[in-house]
Structures are given as structure tokens and as C-alpha cells.
Amino acid sequence: MPLNPVLARVTARIASRSAGTRGAYLERLARARRDGTARGRVSCTNLAHAMAASPAADKLAIREQRAPNLAIVSAYNDMLSAHQPLEHFPAVIKRAAREAGATAQFAGGVPAMCDGVTQGQIGMEMSLWSRDVIAQATAIALSHNVFDAALMLGVCDKIVPGLLIGSLAFGHLPTVFVPAGPMTSGLGNEEKAKVRQLFAQGKVGRAELLEAEMAAYHGPGTCTFYGTANSNQMLMEVMGLHLPGAAFVNPGTPLRDALTAAAAQRAAQITALGSDYRPIGEIVDERAIANAIVGLLATGGSTNHTLHLVAIARAAGIAIDWSDFAELSAAVPLLTRIYPNGQADVNHFHAAGGMALLIRELLDAGLLHEDVKTVVGDGLRAYAQEPWLDEGRLAWRAPPPDSLDHGVLRRAGDPFQPDGGMRLLQGNLGRAVFKASAVKPEHRAVTAPARVFEDQAEMIKAFKAGELDRDVVVVVRHQGPRANGMPELHQLTPSLAVLQDKGFKVALVTDGRMSGASGKVPAAIHVTPEALQGGLLARLRDGDVVRVDAEAGVLEAMVDAGELAAREPAPFDAERSAWGLGRELFATHRAHATGAEQGGASWVG
Structure with a gap:
């Protein structure tokens, strides 16, 4: 072919x-x-150090260098x-x-x-x-x-x-x-996800959640x-x-x-x-x-x-x-x-x-x-x-001539969908990644007022208080590499899934990451430039209408460009990530990190 x-x-x-x-x-x-390799030209002292603890036969082989x-x-x-x-x-x-x-x-x-x-x-x-x-x-x-x-x-x-x-x-x-x-294999993924959503709604306790998690990861x-x-x-x-x-x-x-x-x-x-x-x-x-x-x-x-x-x-x-x-x-x-x-x-x-x-x-x-x-x-x-x-x-x-389960693995001529489902979203908020393969087509385009948070704990608190029971684009900013190391925000998934299951149009926009296990909720992630590096996420406010559209490849705040430019960026609390659990040792990494689309790397800044 x-x-x-x-x-x-x-x-x-x-x-x-x-x-x-x-x-x-x-x-x-x-x-x-x-x-x-250095074995052929190092001093005898160097070579002796390199094989001092090796078994006698290995020492002979290393010494002979063949x-x-x-x-x-x-x-x-x-x-x-x-x-x-x-x-x-x-x-x-x-x-x-x-x-x-x-x-x-x-x-x-x-x-x-x-x-x-x-x-x-x-x-x-x-x-x-x-x-x-x-x-x-x-x-x-x-x-x-x-x-x-x-x-x-x-x-x-x-x-x-x-x-x-x-x-x-x-x-x-x-x-x-x-x-x-x-x-x-342990507890099925569907059962595990169901228990997580029930816990997010307060319908089961921590003991039941832990039991399910231990049955899955066992x-x-x-x-x-x-x-x-x-x-x-x-x-x-x-x-x-x-x-x-x-x-x-x-x-x-x-x-x-x-x-x-x-x-x-x-x-x-x-x-x-x-x-x-x-x-x-x-x-x-x-x-x-x-x-x-x-x-x-x-x-x-x-x-x-x-x-x-x-x-x-x-x-x-x-x-x-x-x-x-x-x-x-x-x-x-x-x-x-x-x-x-x-x-x-x-x-x-x-x-x-x-x-x-x-x-x-x-x-x-x-x-x-x-x-x-x-x-x-x-x-x-x-x-x-x-x-x-x-x-x-x-x-x-050779493998089987055909998949033994067409619900899991298919041949190229009979795919689950004709494209790989990873979309690039672009607009005035920057560039972002959207994993459409896990999101049903009817959920891939959301236009709704934004609710803006500085971390996932704030968002979960608002969810538990019922403040998000509506069509909403949840924005969690200051989560990029230079802000706090770009943590995964997987904790948001059960709460957002509950809102979606209630029939609300809901999406997530963040300059942070989602776990590789995140699924059915539409999410524009890795937004670049991040809020701390001049990204317009820093200028969003509660109530701004945001469009997240994976089919059209659009990520935009539907706010007048002049008004956005005139706004002061939201302040960033650098102390949140400055110390604790050794984070103070990674200040240099944060300061020199490239953007998400450049790999989020600290060694090529």
C-alpha cells in the first residue's frame, strides 16, 4: 500500500x-x-572503579573490552x-x-x-x-x-x-x-467511574469509594x-x-x-x-x-x-x-x-x-x-x-486475521470513526488541545458564560454549593508550566461529568493538563500561551461568553477585543506553588519552562 x-x-x-x-x-x-566508550582509554584507576564490585568473570570480560x-x-x-x-x-x-x-x-x-x-x-x-x-x-x-x-x-x-x-x-x-x-483486570471501568460520580455527589462515602478504587487497582x-x-x-x-x-x-x-x-x-x-x-x-x-x-x-x-x-x-x-x-x-x-x-x-x-x-x-x-x-x-x-x-x-x-472483539479493536477499513479525534483549537484565547475521541459528538461544541477559577479546589467547592448547575464553561487558569508546573486536573472530571449528565452544556478551558484517563467532558486543555505568560485567560471574567467548538476548531472569548486588551490581567499568587513538598527546589524549572506546545520542558528554555 x-x-x-x-x-x-x-x-x-x-x-x-x-x-x-x-x-x-x-x-x-x-x-x-x-x-x-571510555573503557579503552581511561586510566587503570578509572576502570578498576567501574568494575570493582563485578563478579570475577564479568571483570575479565570488561577488562578485555571485547x-x-x-x-x-x-x-x-x-x-x-x-x-x-x-x-x-x-x-x-x-x-x-x-x-x-x-x-x-x-x-x-x-x-x-x-x-x-x-x-x-x-x-x-x-x-x-x-x-x-x-x-x-x-x-x-x-x-x-x-x-x-x-x-x-x-x-x-x-x-x-x-x-x-x-x-x-x-x-x-x-x-x-x-x-x-x-x-x-479488576473492577470494570464503567463501575469505577460510576462510583466516582456518586462520591462527587455525596451519595456514597469515602469507604465505598476506596473499596471501588482498590478493586480496580489491585x-x-x-x-x-x-x-x-x-x-x-x-x-x-x-x-x-x-x-x-x-x-x-x-x-x-x-x-x-x-x-x-x-x-x-x-x-x-x-x-x-x-x-x-x-x-x-x-x-x-x-x-x-x-x-x-x-x-x-x-x-x-x-x-x-x-x-x-x-x-x-x-x-x-x-x-x-x-x-x-x-x-x-x-x-x-x-x-x-x-x-x-x-x-x-x-x-x-x-x-x-x-x-x-x-x-x-x-x-x-x-x-x-x-x-x-x-x-x-x-x-x-x-x-x-x-x-x-x-x-x-x-x-x-502472526496476529489473528481479524479482531476478536470489534467493540474494542477494528480493522482500518471499518474504524470507530474516520479521524483520530485529537483537535487543535485556536482563537483569541490561544491554541489548545481537544481530545474529541472520548467526547460524544453532541457535546463537542459549547458556547456558554464562563466561571473562572484559580485552582481546582475552588471549582469543586463551587460545584458542591450548586453554583455550577447551569450551562457553563469552567475556566481554571494559572495552571501552566511557568505558574505551577502544569499539574493534571483529573479531580475535575467527576464533577463536570455530573453536570453534563444533568443535561447542562458544560466544557472546561485550562492552561493545565488533564489526565490521560480523562474522558467524556469536552475540554480545551494546554491553552498556550498560559495565563502567566500573557495569555488572555488571565483577562477573562465571570460571565464572559466563551466558545469551545471542536468541530470548527475554535476557542474564543466572545468579548470585544478592545475591552479584553484594556483589562488588567488577574493577579497570580506565586506563593501558592513556591514551597512545600519540595516545590521550592523546582523554581528554576518553572522560571525557564517552555510553553506547552514546545513540550513544557525546562531544559530547552
């Missing part, structure tokens, strides 16, 4: 826009490869269910590396915070910065420069983007991403809804950075362990010491970034990646913006319905045909670049296969 012309056009535009920065990045990569030495960088902690299984991965990797004639060392750990724990708490104001800290920690782990390849162990929201950004700073190293897989592995964490895993497959089919295999299974071991062995095979050198900086090119956007759109993935993919691309010298997402969205059909875009979870998606079927369908429709480099070979077609154990041996096979 020839390449879709929209995909071809957008990719060419990205390449042209990025020519200078990408060229400079590849030159740095080539220079780093020419310099090689066998690859693999770095393990892990986000393990046992509070995050998705990362708890990573505790045992280094032992599996080291054993597999030795079987492949290589060595592996645990190079460093990176922080891993859980957005699920910090939702609605002030700790969420450090969530976005954790991505940049993880990238920096990854760079420190690899800075010893005694490694020939790397394995990145991480799963959740900011963690995989951070690991990838850090890896791209060492783009000359082959790098394989190693996931842990989703937890087994064991090791990734949360099973299709939020940012599972969007991360989809992206690593579509970008060719996992082994094929590794994303959604449950932890603690023989297949999961086999994939982890195979990842280590593959990393050992693709170093500069051999004949199949595959540095990550060459794999993550313009085509891989375009493929990532397509995968996000085809699956109705997390809106957080309208920030993270921009930052990841920039780390590889590639410039993308929301216009690229919007143009591709118009051409990419929605092929999955996974919560919050449906009621199924990722285990259901995986059983219905999963990533192998999805990638096959997109390739056959000309909606993915097939001619890309991946960690397993040249061409993305290898990812249209699923892993299995053939008498205990890891192997790959």
Missing part, C-alpha cells in the same frame, strides 16, 4: 523544518561514536504497581547478557512518581518536572561512559518520556526499552485503563524501541520473563562492537516521530503526549507542533475503544489482537512508515507479530 499522502506531507514538512537541528544532532552522534557491556537504568520502586515487577529484572538481564557473551551493570536508578497518588495534591505540581529530572538522572547514569548499549526499565507517565529524552542525549548507544506489563503491573502509561507502551512499539509485542504482556508470567531476557540479548547484538549497530539516535528519526503521532491518534491515546512527543522529538533534533498532530488526526482513523474512550481495558485490547493487529492494519493502510530502523531490524513489519512461547522458547507469530 502506498504511503498515505497526508502522512508523507507532514513527515516531509517535519524533516524540512528540522533540517538544521537534526543535522547538528546527528553530527554529535557521529562524533560520540568515533570517540567510543564483549559488550550493557547499562541497566531502572525506575524501580515498590510503591508504583507498574514498577514493582522491575525489582527482579536486573538479575534476569544480567543472566541473559552472560549467556550472550556480554556483561550488564546496574548503571543507575531514576525517580518514579505516581500521578495516581498525587492527583489533586500539591505533589502533582512536580509531576511534569519529574520527566526532566528522569532525563537528567538517565544522563548521569550513562555518563560513566563505560557502556556499549543500554536497557531502559520504566513504564509510567513521565518516566518513559524522561528515559527516552535522557537516552537520546546518548544517541550513539543502542537502547532497548523494557516494560513490565499491565496488571490483571496488584502488580500498569493500571489497565488507556492513560499515559499504556500510551507510552504503545509508542515504544510503534517507534521500534521495544521487542515486538512486549507492551501488554502481564508481569510475573513466563512470557514476560522471556521477553525481558531477549531484550538484553538483543541489546548485546546491536552494539558498535558487532555488525548490526543500531544507535537509538538513528532509530528515532522524523519517520519514527510521525509514526508515534499516528499510533497515538489511531488509539485515542493520552493528550499528555502532545507535550511529551514534542519534547522527545526536540531531544533528537526534530521540531514538531500541534498543527502536525491536527493534520494527521484528520487522516488517521480511530481503531480502538479502550477506557476512557470505551469500557474495555488494555488486557481486553491485547486479547482482541493487540499491538500486532493494530500495527498490521496501519501498515496495510499506508498509515505508518514501514521503512524505518528498529531495535530488531530494518522495517516495522516485524512489529505486526505477537510473541508466544513455543514449547518454552520465545517465538513470534
